[in-house]
Amino acid sequence: MLLLQGLGYAGLLPFLLLTALCYWPLFPEFDALAMFQRYSAIILGFMAGVLWPVWSQQAAHKALALFAVALPVISFAAGLLPDSLLLLVELLLFLVLRVGERWFGLDEQYHPVYLQLRNRLTGVVVLCHALLLFNLLAL
Numbered sequence: 001m002l003l004l005q006g007l008g009y010a011g012l013l014p015f016l017l018l019t020a021l022c023y024w025p026l027f028p029e030f031d032a033l034a035m036f037q038r039y040s041a042i043i044l045g046f047m048a049g050v051l052w053p054v055w056s057q058q059a060a061h062k063a064l065a066l067f068a069v070a071l072p073v074i075s076f077a078a079g080l081l082p083d084s085l086l087l088l089v090e091l092l093l094f095l096v097l098r099v100g101e102r103w104f105g106l107d108e109q110y111h112p113v114y115l116q117l118r119n120r121l122t123g124v125v126v127l128c129h130a131l132l133l134f135n136l137l138a139l
Contacts, residue, residue: 012124095126
């Protein structure tokens with residue numbers, strides 16, 4: 001479980017670093033916001049994809065399968081939106097993913113340490129999105 005926690009927190013580093021670079025651009029030619037948005041979409045797709053082996057064992061797997069596939073598709077389509085709307089959609093999708101896991105009863109299948117980790121990681125990711133959204137709207 002220690003490796004899983006380490007990998008989870010390591011996955012937060014780009015969110016944190018890119019959020020900081022949006023507030024304090026050390027490299028003006030580097031588009032930290034665009035990189036943040038790309039990374040966000042990748043991680044959302046990854047997290048939704050992690051549900052595949054779980055939903056395949058569920059009795060009501062069709063709804064969960066559609067849920068898991070819809071999130072990355074919506075995330076991809078949101079790439080056509082202006083930056084502030086894209087950040088809002090991504091923020092909401094991370095929340096919907098977490099609520100969906102609970103709704104479909106997946107939390108009961110998770111190890112308590114992993115469940116705590118998922119909640120922490122989602123909280124930090126949502127906070128990063130909210131900070132960047134605030135930064136864009138304050139400009």
